[in-house]
Amino acid sequence: MPKLELLPAVDVRDGQAVRLVHGESGSETSYGSPLEAALAWQNAGAEWLHLVDLDAAFGTGDNRALIAEVAGAMDIKVELSGGIRDDASLAAALATGCRRVNLGTAALETPEWVAKVIAEHGDKIAVGLDVRGTTLRGRGWTRDGGDLYETLARLDSEGCARYVVTDIAKDGTLQGPNLELLRDVCAATDKPVVASGGVSSLDDLRAISSLVPQGVEGAIVGKALYAKAFTLEEALKAVSG
Numbered sequence: 283m284p285k286l287e288l289l290p291a292v293d294v295r296d297g298q299a300v301r302l303v304h305g306e307s308g309s310e311t312s313y314g315s316p317l318e319a320a321l322a323w324q325n326a327g328a329e330w331l332h333l334v335d336l337d338a339a340f341g342t343g344d345n346r347a348l349i350a351e352v353a354g355a356m357d358i359k360v361e362l363s364g365g366i367r368d369d370a371s372l373a374a375a376l377a378t379g380c381r382r383v384n385l386g387t388a389a390l391e392t393p394e395w396v397a398k399v400i401a402e403h404g405d406k407i408a409v410g411l412d413v414r415g416t417t418l419r420g421r422g423w424t425r426d427g428g429d430l431y432e433t434l435a436r437l438d439s440e441g442c443a444r445y446v447v448t449d450i451a452k453d454g455t456l457q458g459p460n461l462e463l464l465r466d467v468c469a470a471t472d473k474p475v476v477a478s479g480g481v482s483s484l485d486d487l488r489a490i491s492s493l494v495p496q497g498v499e500g501a502i503v504g505k506a507l508y509a510k511a512f513t514l515e516e517a518l519k520a521v522s523g
């Protein structure tokens with residue numbers, strides 16, 4: 283049985299590594315240099331980094347140069363998210379050398395473009411399914427964007443390789459992941475699922491690990507690491523099987 287992949291998160295707002303609550307703009311707690319945070323996760327043994335340009339996601343500018351610097355400094359795989367919605371932003375994201383990008387808003391607002399780039403770039407494209415209940419949210423999670431399962435069926439039919447599933451109600455809250463949502467999404471698709479939002483403890487990671495046979499491939503961990511609920515070394519050990 284493959285082990286759960288862990289993706290420590292570095293979310294960047296106004297040049298700083300931050301954590302948000304429920305992904306809400308204005309709820310930031312700052313944790314300093316994004317590059318230092320990313321290097322710390324790499325040095326602690328991470329195989330992946332989840333790197334988010336929150337300004338690009340919210341439409342309040344971007345941190346493109348800094349994101350490229352951080353991604354370029356990594357020896358590990360990088361998953362890049364935030365504001366990737368057209369050819370120019372996708373080209374800039376892929377030019378960082380990242381392993382894959384997450385599309386969010388684009389999958390809701392410009393489905394033809396998303397189908398095209400899935401066909402062109404295969405598993406370099408993942409789609410972030412960010413939900414409240416079963417309603418998708420776009421534009422930095424501020425606008426409703428349709429039904430989770432209808433969108434999932436459409437993306438599956440277009441060959442989408444992977445989904446990053448976030449329960450916004452859990453994100454940044456340290457309240458534990460929404461395991462029921464993860465189970466339901468895994469039951470609705472054969473494609474791998476990366477769990478995001480709410481991880482608070484090593485037991486949460488073990489619970490997500492128990493869903494690997496159902497299709498959960500990885501877990502993004504943000505707040506818990508910054509709040510020192512556990513170390514990344516402890517997390518990697520907990521999911522090592």
Ligand SMILES: O=C(O)c1ccccc1NCC(=O)[C@H](O)[C@H](O)COP(=O)(O)O
Pocket residue numbers: 291292293301302305306332334336339340363364365386410422423448452453454455456478479480481502503504505506
């Ligand atoms: O990923 C995005 O594009 C995004 C857009 C708007 C708000 C937040 C966004 N991402 C947040 C994350 O990916 C978090 O880092 C991740 O869910 C970790 O959550 P947690 O472990 O609860 O801090």
